Amino acid sequence: MIAPELVRSAQAGDRDALITLLREIESHVYRTAFYILNNEQDALDASQEALLRIYTKINSYEEKALFKTWVQRIVTNICIDKFRRAKPTVSMDEHEMTFTADNNVEQEILTGYLAQDIREAIDKLPEHHRTVVVLRYLQDFSYHEIAESLNLPLNTVKSYLFRARHTLQSLLQDYQKGGVRG
Amino acid sequence: MKCQEVMMYMQRQLDGDLAPNEEDELHAHLMHCLDCAQMFERLQALSNELSQLPKVTPPFSLVDAIMPQLLELDKQAVTPKMDNVVAFSPPVTNTVSNEAQKSSGKTRFKDQFSWKFASGVVAAGLIIGFFAFNMQQPFLDNADGLLTKSSNDSKGVQEMRSTAASDVNQMQGGNEPAAKAQEATPNQALLNVPNADVFTNGTPNPGDASVGSSLMPKATSGATLEKPGAYSSPPAGGGESLERQTSPSTTAPAMLGEAGTSPSKSKSDEDAPKMEVSPPASLSVPQSSLEPKSTDTPTRKDAQAPTVDPSSADRTMGIQGSFALTPQLPDTKLKSASGLYEAAIEDAHVVIRNSHTLEIVFASKQIWQADDQVKLLEWAKDDKLFYEVVSKGTLQTILIDVNAKTESNK
Numbered sequence: 001m002i003a004p005e006l007v008r009s010a011q012a013g014d015r016d017a018l019i020t021l022l023r024e025i026e027s028h029v030y031r032t033a034f035y036i037l038n039n040e041q042d043a044l045d046a047s048q049e050a051l052l053r054i055y056t057k058i059n060s061y062e063e064k065a066l067f068k069t070w071v072q073r074i075v076t077n078i079c080i081d082k083f084r085r086a087k088p089t090v091s092m093d094e095h096e097m098t099f100t101a102d103n104n105v106e107q108e109i110l111t112g113y114l115a116q117d118i119r120e121a122i123d124k125l126p127e128h129h130r131t132v133v134v135l136r137y138l139q140d141f142s143y144h145e146i147a148e149s150l151n152l153p154l155n156t157v158k159s160y161l162f163r164a165r166h167t168l169q170s171l172l173q174d175y176q177k178g179g180v181r182g
Numbered sequence: 183m184k185c186q187e188v189m190m191y192m193q194r195q196l197d198g199d200l201a202p203n204e205e206d207e208l209h210a211h212l213m214h215c216l217d218c219a220q221m222f223e224r225l226q227a228l229s230n231e232l233s234q235l236p237k238v239t240p241p242f243s244l245v246d247a248i249m250p251q252l253l254e255l256d257k258q259a260v261t262p263k264m265d266n267v268v269a270f271s272p273p274v275t276n277t278v279s280n281e282a283q284k285s286s287g288k289t290r291f292k293d294q295f296s297w298k299f300a301s302g303v304v305a306a307g308l309i310i311g312f313f314a315f316n317m318q319q320p321f322l323d324n325a326d327g328l329l330t331k332s333s334n335d336s337k338g339v340q341e342m343r344s345t346a347a348s349d350v351n352q353m354q355g356g357n358e359p360a361a362k363a364q365e366a367t368p369n370q371a372l373l374n375v376p377n378a379d380v381f382t383n384g385t386p387n388p389g390d391a392s393v394g395s396s397l398m399p400k401a402t403s404g405a406t407l408e409k410p411g412a413y414s415s416p417p418a419g420g421g422e423s424l425e426r427q428t429s430p431s432t433t434a435p436a437m438l439g440e441a442g443t444s445p446s447k448s449k450s451d452e453d454a455p456k457m458e459v460s461p462p463a464s465l466s467v468p469q470s471s472l473e474p475k476s477t478d479t480p481t482r483k484d485a486q487a488p489t490v491d492p493s494s495a496d497r498t499m500g501i502q503g504s505f506a507l508t509p510q511l512p513d514t515k516l517k518s519a520s521g522l523y524e525a526a527i528e529d530a531h532v533v534i535r536n537s538h539t540l541e542i543v544f545a546s547k548q549i550w551q552a553d554d555q556v557k558l559l560e561w562a563k564d565d566k567l568f569y570e571v572v573s574k575g576t577l578q579t580i581l582i583d584v585n586a587k588t589e590s591n592k
Contacts, residue, residue: 023245026240027237027239030239031237031238044240048251052248052251055248055255056255133232136232161197162189162190165228166225169225169227
C-alpha cells in the first residue's frame with residue numbers, strides 16, 4: 001500500500017515525498033480515529049495531530065516494522081489519550097453524534113440499521129477492545145499487525161478481539177430483541 | 183469437543199485462522215449443537231457487519247488543513263529572519279523554507295565556529311599566561327636555587343668572558359676600559375664561589391649591595407672582596423662594568439632592560455668612555471643602549487664618593503628591588519663564537535637565529551615543559567651549541583649543530 005521508496009525519500013529529507021506520504025495515509029488515519037473516538041470532530045483533531053507527529057517523527061521510523069503499523073500505533077496512541085481525557089463528557093456528545101452524524105447516511109441506509117447499532121455497540125467496548133476491533137475490521141490488519149501496532153502480545157490481541165466480538169454480538173442481540181430501531 | 187473450545191474455533195474461523203482439520207471439527211460440532219450453531223451465526227453476521235462498516239474518509243484534506251502548521255514546524259527549524267518570506271502559497275513557501283533551512287544550517291555552523299574560535303583564543307591566552315607565570319615562578323620561589331645556579335654558572339661565565347673580550351676587541355679595537363675589563367675578569371671568575379657565600383651571609387657591605395644590584399653576584403662581590411671599602415679604584419670599576427657586560431650574555435634581555443632603567447635615573451656623564459665600551463661587550467644588541475647606564479652608574483658613584491655608603495646602598499637597594507621583581511631568568515640568549523648566530527630560548531625550546539637578520543636558522547624540536555629548566559651553555563667554534571635541560575629531575579646536555587641542522591643528546 002505504501003511504497004517503501006516513498007518512505008525512504010521522505011526520511012532522507014524529501015519534503016515533497018513526505019507530503020505525498022501524508023496524503024496517502026490521511027484517510028487511514030482518520031478512519032481509525034473516527035471509529036475509536038466515534039466523533040467526527042475529535043477524529044479530525046486526532047488525525048491531524050497524528051499527521052503532524054508523523055511529519056516531525058518520520059526519521060524515528062525504522063523499517064523493521066511495517067510503515068502502516070507504525071502509523072496506526074501513532075494514531076491509536078493519540079486517540080486513546082484523547083479518549084481518556086474526554087471520557088467524562090464524551091458519552092453525551094457521542095449520543096448526539098450518533099443521531100446527528102449524517103456523513104454516511106447513504107451507506108447507513110444501504111447497510112441497514114445495523115451500522116448505527118454496531119457503532120453504538122463499539123462505543124461501549126473498553127478502549128483496547130475497541131482499538132483491536134477497529135484495526136481488525138477497518139484496517140484489515142492481521143493478528144500480528146495489530147500486535148505490532150499496539151505493542152501487545154499476540155495472545156492478548158486475540159483475547160481482546162474474541163472478547164470484543166463476543167460482547168458486540170450480545171449487545172447487538174439485545175438491540176434486536178429490544179427493537180430500539182424501527 | 184466442548185462448547186468452550188468450539189467458541190475459540192468459531193472466533194478463529196472468523197479471522198480465517200483455522201486449519202482445514204480444525205474447520206472440519208468445528209463444522210462437525212455445529213451440526214449437532216444448536217446453541218453453538220446459533221452463536222456462530224451471530225458472530226458471522228457481526229463480523230460481516232463489522233467488515234462492511236463504512237470506510238469513512240475525512241470531509242476535507244487533512245494534509246492541506248495542517249499545511250500551515252507544517253510550515254510553522256519548518257520555520258521553527260529555520261532562522262527567524264525568514265518569517266517574512268514565508269507567504270501563503272504552499273509551493274513557493276516550500277522552496278523558500280528549504281532554502282531557509284540550508285541557510286540556517288550555515289549560520290548555525292558559523293555561530294559554532296566563531297564560538298569555537300573565540301574559546302580557542304581565550305584558551306591559548308590562558309595557556310600562554312600560565313606558562314609565562316610558571317617560567318618565573320620557580321626562580322622567584324627558590325633563592326637557594328638561584329645561588330647554586332649562579333655558582334654553577336661560574337664556568338659559563340668564564341667562558342663568556344672570553345666571548346665578551348673577543349667581542350670587545352672586535353668592535354672597539356682594544357679600548358682601554360675594555361682592556362681593564364678583561365684584566366678584571368679573571369678575578370671575578372676566581373672569586374665566584376666565595377661571592378655567593380658573601381651574598382648569602384648578607385654582610386652589610388656596599389659590595390654586597392652591589393652584588394644584589396648586579397645580575398651576577400659573584401662578579402661584583404669579587405670586586406668587593408678585592409677591595410672591600412674602596413670602590414673608586416679604576417680596576418674595581420672596570421671589573422664591575424665588565425661584570426655588567428658579561429652578565430647580559432647570560433641573563434635575559436628583559437632583565438637588563440629593567441635593571442638598566444632604575445639606575446639610569448642618576449646622571450652618568452663622566453663615564454662616557456665606559457659606556458661606549460660596555461655595549462659591544464654585551465651580547466644582545468638591542469639592549470646595549472640600556473645596559474651601559476646600569477653598568478656605569480655604580481662605577482661613577484663609587485668613584486665620586488667611595489666612602490659614602492648610604493647613597494650607593496640606597497641606589498643598589500633600588501636595583502635590588504628591581505632585581506627581586508625580575509628574578510634570575512634562565513639564560514635566554516647566547517651569541518655564537520663567530521657572532522653569526524644567536525641562540526635563544528623561546529616558548530620552551532631552543533631557537534637559533536641569524537644574529538643580523540634575526541631569521542630562524544634552526545628551531546629545536548624538543549619542546550620542554552613549563553617547569554623544565556633550559557639553559558644555554560656555550561657555543562663551540564664550529565657553530566655548535568650546547569645547552570642543558572633539567573627535566574623531571576634529570577639533566578640532559580644537548581648539542582645542536584647549526585650547520586648540519588642536527589640536534590643530539592650528549
